[in-house]
Amino acid sequence: VELNGLTPIHGDYVALAELNYVKIPLMLSMNSDKHDKMFFTILIGPQINILEGVAMEVNHTDETFPHTNVKPMDLYKSVTYAGVFAIGTGWNLCKKLTLDTRLRFDFGFTDAEKKSVIYSTDGGAPQNFYSSGRQSTNSMTLGLMISLDYNFLTDIKQITL
Numbered sequence: 001v002e003l004n005g006l007t008p009i010h011g012d013y014v015a016l017a018e019l020n021y022v023k024i025p026l027m028l029s030m031n032s033d034k035h036d037k038m039f040f041t042i043l044i045g046p047q048i049n050i051l052e053g054v055a056m057e058v059n060h061t062d063e064t065f066p067h068t069n070v071k072p073m074d075l076y077k078s079v080t081y082a083g084v085f086a087i088g089t090g091w092n093l094c095k096k097l098t099l100d101t102r103l104r105f106d107f108g109f110t111d112a113e114k115k116s117v118i119y120s121t122d123g124g125a126p127q128n129f130y131s132s133g134r135q136s137t138n139s140m141t142l143g144l145m146i147s148l149d150y151n152f153l154t155d156i157k158q159i160t161l
Contacts (some may be wrong), residue, residue: 047106051077115130
């Protein structure tokens with residue numbers, strides 16, 4: 001591994017890449033009877049992840065690859081696809097107010113890295129950034145969703161299938 005495209009790193013080192021995404025899910029929601037005091041919910045569906053920014057560091061030092069034709073953002077795909085699953089409970093606090101809590105998990109189906117990136121240092125020969133045979137890098141997120149919902153339209157009839 002080379003740092004800044006110039007100096008090889010020997011021995012142990014710590015490398016960190018922080019990818020910031022805007023995640024747009026399309027969720028199918030299923031729940032038990034929402035008229036009960038407490039009800040259960042499941043959400044499932046696909047998600048589009050749009051890369052907003054990348055921060056990289058090696059041995060706790062920011063890495064920007066100076067003296068090369070590559071920026072950290074160039075190393076990752078701008079759009080990836082994922083699946084989302086959430087399960088939780090909801091509580092009707094009163095006629096118009098509901099509190100929901102869900103455990104949410106998403107997993108990226110597509111490799112986040114652009115394995116075809118080629119870089120060169122100032123005047124150097126082009127070479128592959130990633131080694132051949134490198135495994136896929138998939139995103140994964142686990143989190144807790146908490147929402148407080150107020151229903152303005154309680155007089156509309158709900159259709160149940």
